[in-house]
Amino acid sequence: xxxxxxxxxxxxxxxxxxxxxxxxxxxxxxxxxxxxxxxxxxxxxxxxxxxxxxxxxxxxxxxxxxxxxxxxxxxxxxxxxxxxxxxxxxxxxxxxxxxxxxxxxxxxxxxxxxxxxxxxxxxxxxxxxxxxxxxxxxxxxxxxxxxxxxxxxxxx
Amino acid sequence: xxxxxxxxxxxxxxxxxxxxxxxxxxxxxxxxxxxxxxxxxxxxxxxxxxxxxxxxxxxxxxxxxxxxxxxxxxxxxxxxxxxxxxxxxxxxxxxxxxxxxxxxxxxxxxxxxxxxxxxxxxxxxxxxxxxxxxxxxxxxxxxxxxxxxxxxxxxx
Numbered sequence: 001x002x003x004x005x006x007x008x009x010x011x012x013x014x015x016x017x018x019x020x021x022x023x024x025x026x027x028x029x030x031x032x033x034x035x036x037x038x039x040x041x042x043x044x045x046x047x048x049x050x051x052x053x054x055x056x057x058x059x060x061x062x063x064x065x066x067x068x069x070x071x072x073x074x075x076x077x078x079x080x081x082x083x084x085x086x087x088x089x090x091x092x093x094x095x096x097x098x099x100x101x102x103x104x105x106x107x108x109x110x111x112x113x114x115x116x117x118x119x120x121x122x123x124x125x126x127x128x129x130x131x132x133x134x135x136x137x138x139x140x141x142x143x144x145x146x147x148x149x150x151x152x153x154x155x156x
Numbered sequence: 157x158x159x160x161x162x163x164x165x166x167x168x169x170x171x172x173x174x175x176x177x178x179x180x181x182x183x184x185x186x187x188x189x190x191x192x193x194x195x196x197x198x199x200x201x202x203x204x205x206x207x208x209x210x211x212x213x214x215x216x217x218x219x220x221x222x223x224x225x226x227x228x229x230x231x232x233x234x235x236x237x238x239x240x241x242x243x244x245x246x247x248x249x250x251x252x253x254x255x256x257x258x259x260x261x262x263x264x265x266x267x268x269x270x271x272x273x274x275x276x277x278x279x280x281x282x283x284x285x286x287x288x289x290x291x292x293x294x295x296x297x298x299x300x301x302x303x304x305x306x307x308x309x310x311x312x
Contacts, residue, residue, distance in 0.1 A: 011268035013257025014187050014250055020261065031170050034299050086260045091299040092288035094170055096252035101169025104242045105176065112167035114305040117290045117297065128290040130297055132248035134273040135287040138294060143190050143247040146284065149270040
């Protein structure tokens with residue numbers, strides 16, 4: 001993968017996130033693995049990206065502890081990929097993009113897919129739209145209601 | 157900007173979102189404008205990206221109706237940029253990345269910045285951590301609790 005200038009040193013969590021997943025196809029790889037397309041061939045078929053580019057990108061995600069790689073066939077060697085907890089947590093970023101795409105890039109046909117969510121302990125699932133909210137008050141976060149501050153403490 | 161293969165035709169809202177903002181610096185441009193750095197020179201100073209690359213990227217965002225451009229000085233011509241509603245709504249994607257970066261890319265020093273949120277109608281603000289939740293039940297969205305479905309209807 002042609003790595004661009006790293007901005008990991010920028011003191012900004014958005015920039016640091018983009019340093020790991022900002023590369024063009026990377027979040028689509030995470031999406032595919034989230035949806036159960038865990039093998040190299042499945043991801044390759046899904047994205048139609050060159051094999052060497054995909055291999056390099058998967059290695060990048062393994063190096064950054066977003067994925068772990070497991071041999072599932074020895075001859076020829078074949079691998080499948082699993083999300084670490086760090087990778088699982090990217091699902092929130094994917095869901096925020098999903099919501100934006102549903103609203104702003106769906107075109108005349110409307111959103112291509114729906115989402116069904118099952119709450120903890122619930123037997124039935126319900127139609128779900130992802131929303132980005134303030135964890136404290138539960139309101140959707142709008143830019144005009146948020147201010148960047150010095151951190152209260154150096155750890156959470 | 158070197159445009160890669162478009163995946164706008166993929167029937168997936170994540171892919172369509174990435175088609176607009178998936179380019180490496182694009183979300184950092186949106187971040188800067190969200191934070192009030194609206195002029196070409198300010199964004200250039202903030203990101204340290206080549207002028208022609210930045211100009212191309214800003215034009216892309218204007219073409220995609222994420223930004224509007226306004227002349228604020230005639231000689232020499234100088235422009236500033238404002239987010240459209242479509243652009244404002246990307247704040248949710250930025251906040252989801254912020255949360256991930258705070259958790260997984262903060263390093264030993266902890267998150268570099270805090271967030272303060274003022275709820276609608278409230279006089280005081282409170283410490284805020286962004287969370288991606290199901291709009292219906294309010295629970296954080298975990299991958300294992302979500303299923304992709306055929307859309308219930310063709311419009312929302």
